[in-house]
Amino acid sequence: MNNCNGQFKTYFRPVTHVIFDLDGLLLNSEECYHKIDEAVIGQFGKEVPDDLFLKILGYSDLDCAKKIIEICDLPISPKQYAKEVQRFSYLLKDVKLLPGAEKLIRHLVVNNVPIAIATSSGYESVQAKLHNHKELFSLFHHIVMGSSDPEVQYGKPSPDIFLVCAKRFFENPNPEQCLVMEDAPSGVTAANRAGMQVVLVPHPSVTLKERENATLVLNSLLEFKPEDFGLPSF
The missing domain is CATH 1.10.150.240 (Putative phosphatase; domain 2)
Structure with missing residues (x-):
């Protein structure tokens, strides 16, 4: 199901919940x-x-x-x-949002798609990074901070953080109902091990080999089409 050129496939498994990484995906930190x-x-x-x-x-x-x-x-x-x-x-505290981040977040929220964040960062750094974006990030159902969360025993590439994040949704969805949005190869591995599809928006330096296990590879969140995963379209 992989596509390393950022082009779209016509069908992926429909999902109901979306889990975002933070650094390098939503924030240019x-x-x-x-x-x-x-x-x-x-x-x-x-x-x-x-x-x-x-x-x-x-x-x-x-x-x-x-x-x-x-x-x-x-x-x-x-x-x-x-x-x-x-x-x-x-x-x-001065980190900026990456292109397409706010548009996608607000679109999913308006259409009642539950969203959460699973970041490897700890509490202190997350609070600093969200300093100028508190309103936007208050729209997420919850944020799992791997470096300071006692339930996350092992960090990425282990699946712990995504499994913990999924079970904290009110609906407690099955892993296959969750779509992960990532920028790091270690996050792709973690999502796969959790049994979740994963969209990779990588840094240009990430190799083709490191991209090949993603469900879909995009150049930017601006390219993401929610309807490809059964979510409401823009």
């Missing part, structure tokens, strides 16, 4: 995170590797810290790194 990692890593006289972004894309705060420490050979623990990152969280 990756640039801010790059600045934060640059600042923290720079304190130890190290430079940020060019491919660091792709190696940590979609992972939980702690898993990101572990990978960064290993890749950059930093003399601190993952928890210490996470604390350092929090010192620069003010940079996240």
Whole structure:
């Protein structure tokens, strides 16, 4: 069911609920995170590797810290790194919405399609990122924050976060009734393991190989056609 060119197929399994990732899909927060990692890593006289972004894309705060420490050979623990990152969280307050995000969110809400967010980020960073978008994100039924949610035992690519997110909908839908919207290969793997279809809107650096397990690949949320998944059309 994969299409790596961003073109549409005529039929996918109909769904009733939609679960969104946050960073890199709805919010253009990756640039801010790059600045934060640059600042923290720079304190130890190290430079940020060019491919660091792709190696940590979609992972939980702690898993990101572990990978960064290993890749950059930093003399601190993952928890210490996470604390350092929090010192620069003010940079996240100015993140912008990505193209098509607000249009799709409001369309689904107006048409009574239950929506939720499943993000690997923790509570503090989510609150910072949503600072200028509180009204829009209040429209979501709930937000699962993997790095600070006790029910999410393992982060992406494990399916935990999507299964937890699905069961918190009032209707408690089956996994096959949920559509996941993602930007990261680890999120695609997690959605597949949860038994959910997944639309991938990847960063250009994500390889064709990393895109092939998505149900559908798009260049932007602006290309998404809800009716392809049995949802009300725009």
